[in-house]
Amino acid sequence: xxxxxxxxxxxxxxxxxxxxxxxxxxxxxxxxxxxxxxxxxxxxxxxxxxxxxxxxxxxxxxxxxxxxxxxxxxxxxxxxxxxxxxxxxxxxxxxxxxxxxxxxxxxxxxxxxxxxxxxxxxxxxxxxxxxxxxxxxxxxxxxxxxxxxxxxxxxxxxxxxxxxxxxxxxxxxxxxxxxxxxxxxxxxxxxxxxxxxxxxxxxxxxxxxxxxxxxxxxxxxxxxxxxxxxxxxxxxxxxxxxxxxxxxxxxxxxxxxxxxxxxxxxxxxxxxxxxxxxxxxxxxxxxxxxxxxxxxxxxxxxxxxxxxxxxxxxxxxxxxxxxxxxxxxxxxxxxxxxxxxxxxxxxxxxxxxxxxxxxxxxxxxxxxxxxxxxxxxxxxxxxxxxxxxxxxxxxxxxxxxxxxxxxxxxxxxxxxxxxxxxxxxxxxxxxxxxxxxxxxxxxxxxxxxxxxxxxxxxxxxxxxxxxxxxxxxxxxxxxxxxxxxxxxxxxxxxxxxxxxxxxxxxxxxxxxxxxxxxxxxxxxxxxxxxxxxxxxxxxxxxxxxxxxxxxxxxxxxxxxxxxxxxxxxxxxxxxxxxxxxxxxxxxxxxxxxxxxxxxxxxxxxxxxxxxxxxxxxxxxxxxxxxxxxxxxxxxxxxxxxxxxxxxxxxxxxxxxxxxxxxxxxxxxxxxxxxxxxxxxxxxxxxxxxxxxxxxxxxxxxxxxxxxxxxxxxxxxxxxxxxxxxxxxxx
Numbered sequence: 176x177x178x179x180x181x182x183x184x185x186x187x188x189x190x191x192x193x194x195x196x197x198x199x200x201x202x203x204x205x206x207x208x209x210x211x212x213x214x215x216x217x218x219x220x221x222x223x224x225x226x227x228x229x230x231x232x233x234x235x236x237x238x239x240x241x242x243x244x245x246x247x248x249x250x251x252x253x254x255x256x257x258x259x260x261x262x263x264x265x266x267x268x269x270x271x272x273x274x275x276x277x278x279x280x281x282x283x284x285x286x287x288x289x290x291x292x293x294x295x296x297x298x299x300x301x302x303x304x305x306x307x308x309x310x311x312x313x314x315x316x317x318x319x320x321x322x323x324x325x326x327x328x329x330x331x332x333x334x335x336x337x338x339x340x341x342x343x344x345x346x347x348x349x350x351x352x353x354x355x356x357x358x359x360x361x362x363x364x365x366x367x368x369x370x371x372x373x374x375x376x377x378x379x380x381x382x383x384x385x386x387x388x389x390x391x392x393x394x395x396x397x398x399x400x401x402x403x404x405x406x407x408x409x410x411x412x413x414x415x416x417x418x419x420x421x422x423x424x425x426x427x428x429x430x431x432x433x434x435x436x437x438x439x440x441x442x443x444x445x446x447x448x449x450x451x452x453x454x455x456x457x458x459x460x461x462x463x464x465x466x467x468x469x470x471x472x473x474x475x476x477x478x479x480x481x482x483x484x485x486x487x488x489x490x491x492x493x494x495x496x497x498x499x500x501x502x503x504x505x506x507x508x509x510x511x512x513x514x515x516x517x518x519x520x521x522x523x524x525x526x527x528x529x530x531x532x533x534x535x536x537x538x539x540x541x542x543x544x545x546x547x548x549x550x551x552x553x554x555x556x557x558x559x560x561x562x563x564x565x566x567x568x569x570x571x572x573x574x575x576x577x578x579x580x581x582x583x584x585x586x587x588x589x590x591x592x593x594x595x596x597x598x599x600x601x602x603x604x605x606x607x608x609x610x611x612x613x614x615x616x617x618x619x620x621x622x623x624x625x626x627x628x629x630x631x632x633x634x635x636x637x638x639x640x641x642x643x644x645x646x647x648x649x650x651x652x653x654x655x656x657x658x659x660x661x662x663x664x665x666x667x668x669x670x671x672x673x674x675x676x677x678x679x680x681x682x683x684x685x686x687x688x689x690x691x692x693x694x695x696x697x698x699x700x701x702x703x704x705x706x707x708x709x710x711x712x713x714x715x716x717x718x719x720x721x722x723x724x725x726x727x728x729x730x731x732x733x734x735x736x737x738x739x740x741x742x743x744x745x746x747x748x749x750x751x752x753x754x755x756x757x758x759x760x761x762x763x764x765x766x767x768x769x770x771x772x773x774x775x776x777x778x779x780x781x782x783x784x785x786x787x788x789x790x791x792x793x794x795x796x797x798x799x800x801x802x803x804x805x806x807x808x809x810x811x812x813x814x815x816x817x818x819x820x821x822x823x824x825x826x827x828x829x830x831x832x833x834x835x836x837x838x839x840x841x842x843x844x845x846x847x848x849x850x851x852x853x854x855x856x857x858x859x860x861x862x863x864x865x866x867x868x869x870x871x872x873x874x875x876x877x878x879x880x881x882x883x884x885x886x887x888x889x890x891x892x893x894x895x896x897x898x899x900x901x902x903x904x905x
Contacts, residue, residue, distance in 0.1 A: 294368065347424060353386040385642065388598075451475045506519070578774050
């Protein structure tokens with residue numbers, strides 16, 4: 176237990192923070208910021224919590240909260256809600272909005288400005304337990320809606336007309352925000368959301384007049400405007416409403432978004448499908464949850480996850496991310512029970528779409544790449560069948576999205592923009608260029624030629640009326656596909672296998688390493704630098720053929736801004752046998768993402784039941800390559816994890832993986848010595864307490880690593896039984 180001091184002076188706090196400071200400059204900034212919050216009258220409400228953190232000697236948390244102002248990254252700020260300039264709070268949100276006002280004034284001089292402000296369901300409850308529950312905390316209970324109204328008050332103070340949602344029980348999803356900006360001919364927008372992040376996180380993400388997020392150098396111009404803010408002006412929100420400066424995006428305007436989503440339909444006769452759906456407590460109940468029934472599908476809702484609740488209480492691990500199979504458990508259970516053709520889920524801001532489907536008698540969660548492949552095949556083939564396929568059809572994807580999409584496109588005469596940097600804002604930029612100029616690079620056409628855009632992280636777009644990913648349009652088309660397949664007695668899983676048999680199979684593995692704090696950010700930089708200098712020359716017997724570094728200005732041009740430099744922090748390594756490994760830091764979270772893919776040509780042995788075994792073999796080989804690559808990537812920075820730690824859930828941070836490898840496993844072995852069957856409850860309690868920092872349900876998070884560690888060890892039948900019971904091992 177951390178010792179608690181009776182009282183703390185600013186000098187004591189300064190010394191404590193210095194004990195964890197990474198660099199002198201970081202320390203000086205931390206003390207400068209902390210002093211302002213400790214002594215400044217405008218921060219008086221936060222002083223009791225700061226004193227409590229100091230008394231409990233939470234130096235690392237204080238340093239991380241104050242050593243910088245939370246970066247204005249890819250079009251906005253996102254991170255933990257909390258006290259200090261390196262956290263999301265009233266000050267970091269309103270200064271962002273003030274900077275956005277200055278940016279808009281420079282971009283549109285002399286124009287009456289209009290913006291749209293959206294927000295999701297989040298509410299800060301300090302679920303991480305960082306602050307003292309016995310001491311007043313002005314941030315506990317603050318909702319996304321509260322931040323949105325603070326933002327509207329700043330816009331209104333500068334005569335910027337604001338459209339936002341009026342009632343407490345209705346929210347505007349990210350795709351609807353994109354539509355609203357375009358429909359109202361607004362000059363920009365703001366979304367208060369942290370998408371699928373932890374419930375204690377939030378964000379302020381800005382949009383352009385096109386309905387998409389800014390790309391370099393516009394995002395850098397916006398960031399500089401935000402960083403230059405010295406003072407914020409606002410008016411009472413109620414006064415802004417009374418003056419007419421704040422207007423409402425009401426039900427009649429919402430209907431236009433719903434109509435646009437319904438217009439994504441290709442086959443209006445294909446409606447006999449049953450779909451299970453969950454919004455994971457988020458805004459999707461007002462998009463997918465309304466669109467699918469209106470389209471005529473039989474929709475069954477996961478009632479436990481329907482109420483808007485930013486703590487995501489009924490989602491496993493409180494991780495409302497449809498990319499995570501565990502988040503899909505309840506919708507899978509409902510789909511199985513009600514005899515559904517598929518189960519859909521959306522993240523809190525309803526831009527990502529998750530899908531579960533029956534395949535070979537079992538229900539499984541589809542990856543973002545598989546969802547994209549299903550949509551590509553259906554859209555192309557259904558529109559060709561109906562005679563509505565454009566003469567110059569266009570598809571768009573990011574560079575880390577499966578190359579199988581490119582193969583499908585080329586086989587069907589579809590133009591492909593397939594090498595975009597990660598982030599849907601680049602998709603929006605391509606659509607803007609096509610709309611404005613009639614071309615993008617070698618691809619030419621009009622918005623009417625657009626078929627599909629996709630990214631591997633469960634983002635799809637099927638309508639040129641938007642400039643951000645949209646789960647609703649994708650859900651309509653996938654439900655139509657389910658209805659078509661049902662008529663023929665087939666399933667979504669069977670259709671996907673048929674696509675693989677015709678076009679080939681892409682075995683792809685996505686891995687991520689979560690870092691923590693300032694030390695984690697520095698480690699990300701070291702790993703990327705070492706990878707640039709010394710990329711692994713061979714992986715599992717495959718030779719490196721080509722290394723592509725998007726920081727290479729000779730190949731990719733000079734950086735147009737620092738945000739461009741950040742976005743291009745992306746390395747792609749091509750090895751023998753068509754193996755490609757891509758590595759980049761996340762643009763929104765402190766982690767490194769690794770993508771490994773190998774594309775296989777169709778083989779005769781995939782006929783009949785042979786594909787299941789072949790797929791297992793292909794996935795296994797690529798999965799092994801991914802683990803070997805991560806091991807080699809970490810060695811130059813002095814990190815040795817070992818296979819068990821590599822097999823932990825992606826939700827487990829690198830620090831906790833190291834703890835698992837270096838301490839926990841040996842401690843577990845000691846706990847097992849002499850233990851009998853009757854000790855299961857005691858050992859379970861010990862494991863839960865020991866692994867509490869790893870996250871919710873920690874035994875599940877580490878189960879694969881525990882199984883791997885003990886696989887090669889001789890265990891008594893009693894100890895093997897204990898491990899099976901504690902960690903739910905097969």
